[in-house]
Amino acid sequence: AQSVSQHNHHVILSEAASLELGCNYSYGGTVNLFWYVQYPGQHLQLLLKYFSGDPLVKGIKGFEAEFIKSKFSFNLRKPSVQWSDTAEYFCAVFAGRRALTFGSGTRLQVQP
């Protein structure tokens, strides 16, 4: 069965620091990969997605993620975080079955 692992459960950064959140999945076939964000009190929103082609995908608000097939990874990055990036971030995979499988999430806290 497919699964998603997010290694960092809680990350605390200062504004302007660089961000990298890890995501690994387990599935041997073709995958679609996603990062969703959940701001405090709000619904899940799509940050970015990978279906095919260029493994470096860019999303909203300056976020990007790189799909490395050999490492089964899809890490999320941002060069310089802002206080408004404080949120919970979820990696998800669409593979085989017909619904998304989510990781347990990483809570990001950005201090001003």
Next chain:
Amino acid sequence: DTGVSQDPRHKITKRGQNVTFRCDPISEHNRLYWYRQTLGQGPEFLTYFQNEAQLEKSRLLSNRFSAERPKGSFSTLEIQRTEQGDSAMYLCASSLTDSLSGNTIYFGEGSWLTVV
């Protein structure tokens, strides 16, 4: 505004009571999903519909849970004889399966259930 609407947003019920949640997906989306999310965890898949057909159910969906999508538009999720362990956020999502949008799923704001 994602376009996926859920009702009610919050529900407090006594253990043993039945509750029903409603979801209105984005218009013309043919797939509708139900997920459950507890604090500190990612959403867990419960079930999904393609049009009116329920195509997959998770093992998390015990026989106290039933979901319907009678006309391929809105959906309901009913929990019978609620237990305290059912306390969670119930998320609805929808997607349109075509070559352009792929498998992107859009979520509603969720329905919080507290069983006391």
